[in-house]
Amino acid sequence: MKVKFMEQELISIPFGKSKIDALFYHTTAQSDQSEKEPIVIHVHGFLGNFLDGSQRFLPPILAKAGYSSLAINTRMANFSLFFGFGILEDTVPQIDTAIVFLKELGYKKIILSGYSLGGCIVLRYAALRNDPSSYPSLKGVIALATPRSMPDSIRRRWDRWKSEPSYEEVYKRAKEFLKPAPYNASEDRTILIYKARGDTYRPEHTEIYTYKTWWFLAGPEADGATAYKQIEKIKIPILLTQGWHDDVIDPIETFELAQISLDAGNKDVSAFYLNTGHALEMKEDELGDIIIKWLDRRFQK
Amino acid sequence: MIRKNLISFQTKDSFQLDALLLLSSSDNKEDILNTPIILYIHGVLGHFLARGTPRLLPQALLEHGINSFSVNTRMAFMGQIMGVGIFDDIINDIDASLDLLKKEGFSKIFILGYSLGANLVAYYASKKSDPCIHGLILEGCAFSLPEAQKKRWDKWNSEPSYDEVYRKAKEILEPDPYKSSKDQIFIVYRAWGPTFNPFHIEIFTYKTWWFMRGPEAHNAIAYKLISKIKAPILFLQGENDDILEPWESKELANLVREAGNSNVTVKYIPKAMHDCMENPDEIIKAIVDWISQLT
Numbered sequence: 001m002k003v004k005f006m007e008q009e010l011i012s013i014p015f016g017k018s019k020i021d022a023l024f025y026h027t028t029a030q031s032d033q034s035e036k037e038p039i040v041i042h043v044h045g046f047l048g049n050f051l052d053g054s055q056r057f058l059p060p061i062l063a064k065a066g067y068s069s070l071a072i073n074t075r076m077a078n079f080s081l082f083f084g085f086g087i088l089e090d091t092v093p094q095i096d097t098a099i100v101f102l103k104e105l106g107y108k109k110i111i112l113s114g115y116s117l118g119g120c121i122v123l124r125y126a127a128l129r130n131d132p133s134s135y136p137s138l139k140g141v142i143a144l145a146t147p148r149s150m151p152d153s154i155r156r157r158w159d160r161w162k163s164e165p166s167y168e169e170v171y172k173r174a175k176e177f178l179k180p181a182p183y184n185a186s187e188d189r190t191i192l193i194y195k196a197r198g199d200t201y202r203p204e205h206t207e208i209y210t211y212k213t214w215w216f217l218a219g220p221e222a223d224g225a226t227a228y229k230q231i232e233k234i235k236i237p238i239l240l241t242q243g244w245h246d247d248v249i250d251p252i253e254t255f256e257l258a259q260i261s262l263d264a265g266n267k268d269v270s271a272f273y274l275n276t277g278h279a280l281e282m283k284e285d286e287l288g289d290i291i292i293k294w295l296d297r298r299f300q301k
Numbered sequence: 302m303i304r305k306n307l308i309s310f311q312t313k314d315s316f317q318l319d320a321l322l323l324l325s326s327s328d329n330k331e332d333i334l335n336t337p338i339i340l341y342i343h344g345v346l347g348h349f350l351a352r353g354t355p356r357l358l359p360q361a362l363l364e365h366g367i368n369s370f371s372v373n374t375r376m377a378f379m380g381q382i383m384g385v386g387i388f389d390d391i392i393n394d395i396d397a398s399l400d401l402l403k404k405e406g407f408s409k410i411f412i413l414g415y416s417l418g419a420n421l422v423a424y425y426a427s428k429k430s431d432p433c434i435h436g437l438i439l440e441g442c443a444f445s446l447p448e449a450q451k452k453r454w455d456k457w458n459s460e461p462s463y464d465e466v467y468r469k470a471k472e473i474l475e476p477d478p479y480k481s482s483k484d485q486i487f488i489v490y491r492a493w494g495p496t497f498n499p500f501h502i503e504i505f506t507y508k509t510w511w512f513m514r515g516p517e518a519h520n521a522i523a524y525k526l527i528s529k530i531k532a533p534i535l536f537l538q539g540e541n542d543d544i545l546e547p548w549e550s551k552e553l554a555n556l557v558r559e560a561g562n563s564n565v566t567v568k569y570i571p572k573a574m575h576d577c578m579e580n581p582d583e584i585i586k587a588i589v590d591w592i593s594q595l596t
Contacts, residue, residue, distance in 0.1 A: 009305060051307075083499045192487070
């Protein structure tokens with residue numbers, strides 16, 4: 001049996017009447033000197049949490065280089081999309097709270113990193129908090145395998161596989177169901193989309209939402225999940241990375257996001273491709289090296 | 302000072318599990334290994350951070366010198382929704398968890414199952430009588446998961462009905478539900494209450510439902526297998542349990558006793574519903590007293 005003892009500390013950050021669960025990885029690599037800043041906040045992808053993917057494998061790699069991490073479970077974690085409480089816009093005050101928590105611990109420089117849907121979340125956040133005089137601690141954004149637009153990406157995928165129901169059908173029903181104000185609608189309904197990710201009715205090809213969670217993540221009016229509309233508002237350093245063989249999001253999307261950001265006047269935009277797929281599998285160390293160099297060059301002068 | 306460790310390990314069928322190990326701090330390894338440790342198994346859609354018992358009890362018992370190992374099984378999070386959470390396969394998860402604890406040298410191992418977890422633990426212990434298990438704590442163990450669900454769905458006029466789901470499941474999974482390569486997610490509206498809102502639905506795949514809630518889910522019918530358990534058992538149930546009937550723990554205990562296992566205790570926790578951590582003082586006292594009698 002392969003046993004791996006992790007050193008992260010599980011914490012709960014108070015958030016109103018609720019809490020934000022997080023894994024705090026405090027580096028010990030710099031014990032003979034002061035800890036490096038910035039600290040990195042990691043945000044999971046679709047149906048994810050801090051136990052999986054890049055938010056699990058990156059913190060130990062970054063810690064070896066002297067960077068601490070906080071991997072958080074947002075409102076979008078796990079199955080929240082299925083039961084109606086995973087509204088993308090509601091992650092913004094959660095990230096605010098995580099940042100305040102880190103500042104209270106003494107951190108002054110913070111990087112937001114998100115994987116896939118998490119990339120959309122951190123870009124949305126950074127676009128809304130793009131005034132350095134009000135949010136001086138936010139120093140950069142890392143978006144991994146991030147779609148140019150989550151709604152467009154989902155629509156293309158559903159069209160490709162001839163989903164049941166179709167994107168248009170779901171949109172029509174959601175509009176009808178959630179009118180006049182989707183965010184405040186008191187009624188909601190869980191829906192299944194068969195053949196959303198492949199050509200069978202099997203579970204791995206099925207997606208589940210409520211009309212409300214779909215509206216704010218995948219609907220044509222979900223501006224918060226439309227990364228290209230967010231990235232042009234961000235002026236702090238941005239690092240984009242994607243697998244060249246990503247079969248979920250077209251690799252061109254990272255290039256396009258970078259171009260939009262450059263065209264909007266951001267002087268510090270970097271984009272890298274790795275020879276892997278959407279989950280960045282088997283390239284964990286390479287990805288870690290890219291991020292560490294990106295951090296070192298900007299913050300360790 | 303408390304030591305918390307996040308641990309990842311694999312089952313023999315190559316399923317990756319995560320677990321949280323909580324140990325009271327001691328420099329003496331022998332002391333740690335001789336301290337009682339509880340292996341926790343979560344409930345429906347649960348995990349080791351889920352509210353109530355899974356999240357709060359391990360920490361609370363640590364203050365009484367009882368360590369914990371809380372495992373996210375294959376039924377954690379979306380296991381039952383995405384098709385990987387097959388009730389019968391949990392035996393591999395508990396095996397791997399116990400193997401890990403034994404390999405580390407823990408000598409006083411107890412298992413606590415909460416809600417669905419209690420039924421999983423009852424199933425496990427009915428199949429395996431490992432002498433390393435000092436006792437079982439079954440909190441909110443259903444007399445029969447299939448029958449409880451049928452009754453609930455009938456009560457709320459679920460859509461589809463229990464019988465409709467059964468028919469469809471048979472059709473999709475035939476001839477061998479376990480080996481069937483076909484499976485499909487389905488939603489049952491009005492499963493928990495009278496509305497179509499998300500908080501009243503249930504979601505399964507036909508296969509996960511078949512082995513957890515279908516009429517042929519024999520391993521989820523506790524009253525059929527509980528009499529095979531030879532280890533000491535503490536049944537816990539909230540006095541105001543809103544999911545189980547008040548008699549369920551008592552009747553299960555009677556079946557165990559009738560089969561010759563006299564080391565059975567039933568404790569109804571006052572001022573608690575399905576989650577006994579609604580009355581932390583009482584549940585902690587019940588567990589601490591019971592474990593101290595056995596160690």
